[in-house]
Amino acid sequence: FSGRTLDEDTLEELEEILIMSDMGVDVVEKILEELKDKYHNKITDQEDPLLILRDIMVSHLSTSPLILDTSNAPLVVLLVGVNGSGKTTTAAKLAKIYMNYGKDVVLAAADTFRAAAIEQLKEWGNRLNATVIAHQKGSDPAAVVFDAISHAKAKSKDVIIIDTAGRLHTKSNLMDELKKIKRVVQREIEGAPQEILLVLDGTTGQNGIIQAKAFKEAIDITGVAITKLDGTAKGGIAFAINHELNIPIKLVGLGEKEDDLQIFDPVKYCNALLGIEE
Amino acid sequence: MFESLQKKLSGVFKNLSGKGKLTEKNIKDAVREVKLALLEADVHYKVVKEFVEKVKEEALGEKVLESLTPDQEFIRIVRDSLIEIMGGNKNNKINISKNPAFIMLTGLQGSGKTTTAAKLANKYKKKGRNPLLVAADTYRPAAIDQLIQLGQDIGVPVFSGDKKDAVKITEDSKKYAQRNLHDIVIIDTAGRLHIDEIMMKELEEIKNILEPEEILMVVDAMVGQDAVNSAKEFNDKLDLTGFIITKLDGDSRGGVIISIQYITNKPVKLVGVGEKIDDLEEFYPERYVGRILGM
Ligand SMILES: Nc1nc2c(ncn2[C@@H]2O[C@H](COP(=O)(O)OP(=O)(O)OP(=O)(O)O)[C@@H](O)[C@H]2O)c(=O)[nH]1
Ligand SMILES: Nc1nc2c(ncn2[C@@H]2O[C@H](COP(=O)(O)OP(=O)(O)OP(=O)(O)O)[C@@H](O)[C@H]2O)c(=O)[nH]1
Ligand SMILES: [K+]
Ligand SMILES: [Mg+2]
Ligand SMILES: [Mg+2]
Numbered sequence A: 001f002s003g004r005t006l007d008e009d010t011l012e013e014l015e016e017i018l019i020m021s022d023m024g025v026d027v028v029e030k031i032l033e034e035l036k037d038k039y040h041n042k043i044t045d046q047e048d049p050l051l052i053l054r055d056i057m058v059s060h061l062s063t064s065p066l067i068l069d070t071s072n073a074p075l076v077v078l079l080v081g082v083n084g085s086g087k088t089t090t091a092a093k094l095a096k097i098y099m100n101y102g103k104d105v106v107l108a109a110a111d112t113f114r115a116a117a118i119e120q121l122k123e124w125g126n127r128l129n130a131t132v133i134a135h136q137k138g139s140d141p142a143a144v145v146f147d148a149i150s151h152a153k154a155k156s157k158d159v160i161i162i163d164t165a166g167r168l169h170t171k172s173n174l175m176d177e178l179k180k181i182k183r184v185v186q187r188e189i190e191g192a193p194q195e196i197l198l199v200l201d202g203t204t205g206q207n208g209i210i211q212a213k214a215f216k217e218a219i220d221i222t223g224v225a226i227t228k229l230d231g232t233a234k235g236g237i238a239f240a241i242n243h244e245l246n247i248p249i250k251l252v253g254l255g256e257k258e259d260d261l262q263i264f265d266p267v268k269y270c271n272a273l274l275g276i277e278e
Numbered sequence B: 001m002f003e004s005l006q007k008k009l010s011g012v013f014k015n016l017s018g019k020g021k022l023t024e025k026n027i028k029d030a031v032r033e034v035k036l037a038l039l040e041a042d043v044h045y046k047v048v049k050e051f052v053e054k055v056k057e058e059a060l061g062e063k064v065l066e067s068l069t070p071d072q073e074f075i076r077i078v079r080d081s082l083i084e085i086m087g088g089n090k091n092n093k094i095n096i097s098k099n100p101a102f103i104m105l106t107g108l109q110g111s112g113k114t115t116t117a118a119k120l121a122n123k124y125k126k127k128g129r130n131p132l133l134v135a136a137d138t139y140r141p142a143a144i145d146q147l148i149q150l151g152q153d154i155g156v157p158v159f160s161g162d163k164k165d166a167v168k169i170t171e172d173s174k175k176y177a178q179r180n181l182h183d184i185v186i187i188d189t190a191g192r193l194h195i196d197e198i199m200m201k202e203l204e205e206i207k208n209i210l211e212p213e214e215i216l217m218v219v220d221a222m223v224g225q226d227a228v229n230s231a232k233e234f235n236d237k238l239d240l241t242g243f244i245i246t247k248l249d250g251d252s253r254g255g256v257i258i259s260i261q262y263i264t265n266k267p268v269k270l271v272g273v274g275e276k277i278d279d280l281e282e283f284y285p286e287r288y289v290g291r292i293l294g295m
Helices: A008-019 A025-040 A049-060 A087-100 A117-128 A141-154 A172-188 A207-219 A236-245 A266-274 B005-014 B024-040 B045-059 B062-066 B070-085 B113-126 B143-154 B166-179 B197-210 B227-238 B256-264 B285-293
Strands: A075-080 A105-110 A131-133 A159-164 A195-201 A223-227 A249-253 A261-263 B101-106 B131-136 B184-189 B214-220 B242-246 B268-272 B280-282
Touching: A008 A025, A008 A049, A025 A049, A025 A236, A025 B024, A049 A236, A049 A266, A075 A087, A075 A172, A075 A207, A087 A105, A087 A117, A087 A159, A087 A195, A087 A223, A087 A249, A087 A261, A105 A117, A105 A141, A117 A131, A117 B143, A131 A141, A141 A159, A141 A172, A159 A172, A172 A207, A195 A207, A195 A236, A195 A249, A207 A236, A223 A236, A236 A249, A236 A266, B005 B024, B005 B070, B024 B045, B024 B070, B024 B285, B045 B070, B045 B256, B062 B070, B070 B256, B070 B285, B101 B113, B101 B197, B113 B131, B113 B143, B113 B184, B113 B242, B113 B268, B113 B280, B131 B143, B131 B166, B166 B184, B166 B197, B184 B197, B197 B227, B214 B227, B214 B256, B227 B256, B242 B256, B256 B268, B256 B285
Parallel strands: A075 A159, A075 A195, A105 A131, A105 A159, A195 A223, A223 A249, B101 B184, B101 B214, B131 B184, B214 B242, B242 B268
Antiparallel strands: A249 A261, B268 B280
């Protein structure tokens, strides 16, 4: 793009890149309007339309760091999201991040519904050498959470990471179950859960906005963890969620291994989305 | 959240030139509404572009321009063209003519393969067949446990061999199935990215061993624009026999249904509509047109 002017062809190419990133037509139109305005009124020192666009996108991303402070321990991180988005894997990877900071972590297996969800988290616990609090399949997830909290208090653990069952945001009984989990946490620890992360599959299309909205309304979301960006999907829906709902992106999943989780970096994300080599 | 396409179109067609005659501008505006609806539904950008060109051409023909109910006529063209992409309004059945019949499930991570494997096995068991489930995901933690638990729930045996090497498990499952007179064998494979060459190679090896009658890609209904990249790559490598779309019990528009069939020319055969074992349905294209268009 460098050396190019912002003519109709360039605009169409940019529109194509953005729409194919899953950003959604509405957001794309708004961003391109801003680009035209900046470009034509010379409100930028940049010459390259692609880089101007990148800078606009970065300026729109409201960030907020992952909470690492555990001085008011225990810190509670609740992971929620639709089926198969990557919650359990992200719970494990996140445990690893906190452990790297020297924190003592306990994992709560609050997905008591899906076949072998408990075994999956336990296997991760083994690999990471982290305690997993679990009950029988089919038991009350809120009771698991209560136990994990008691354990954390008794053993002076720093962080409790709660893995929940996948649920479509349209199922009100399952959304109520989440509210109950949150209530138990709030009752047992003042100011908790400090993080409620929506785990979003990076391949998700426009439904992602509706998901984020529904989870936000039900239990309030403190941030998004966007997974599976190690493929060819660009995860533009996370930008749209941030832009439209003002929910910050906090984490990026880049693989299936314990170290494949990174703290969100707006410039890196926008470069990858636009295909800008670093 | 979305205003229905129907409403938008009748709005477009209401502003006629007075004499009740359509103009090219009306058609262009209508085509634009269709384009937006399809993009909003996650149909792939390039598929949408080609599709609306075709619709525009057809709509500029006499029939719409002369019609007394142009919006109806216009919607009919859109509907018919979408159904045509899906191979007409017929249901494509799963082929199970061989004995044993091998059905291989593949796809990206978390799309619903393991759950769907059990749903399928349950369907055949209920029909009086003797299915076997094969756990060939040796990567994801507790993936084999997951299939074993599901197998127990429905009373279908699960073969997991040495639990280490997916290719070896597959080889051994073939002998096991023949010895135990299983007439349908459903293989659950690990989720993988289409760009992971080693993992894609593993699927090719499994395919060569089994020569399955069905090689199905399990695809999440909520996926967006990237669906065509993964579906194309899986199809290029494996020559798929079709797709199963999962998680249609949510409120996603499911534009992926159009994109992948358009790109690969392979049919959607079944759809998943819930987490429970019976939540698997046949696919009838007509049902999904309204959903995709938001009507
Ligand atoms: N490539 C890739 N795969 C991932 C990533 N995160 C998770 N996965 C894979 O996605 C699949 C689903 O992950 P899970 O962690 O089980 O997802 P979940 O949200 O807990 O699923 P449910 O509990 O069934 O709703 C697994 O195969 C993971 O290995 C990622 O960042 N990249
Ligand atoms: N709502 C809904 N959930 C589904 C459907 N099919 C599968 N799921 C859920 O999606 C999640 C992922 O399903 P799995 O069967 O574990 O997916 P997978 O493709 O085997 O995942 P990997 O082996 O990690 O690649 C689970 O929570 C399932 O219960 C469906 O049709 N509707
Ligand atoms: K998914
Ligand atoms: Mg899980
Ligand atoms: Mg699986």
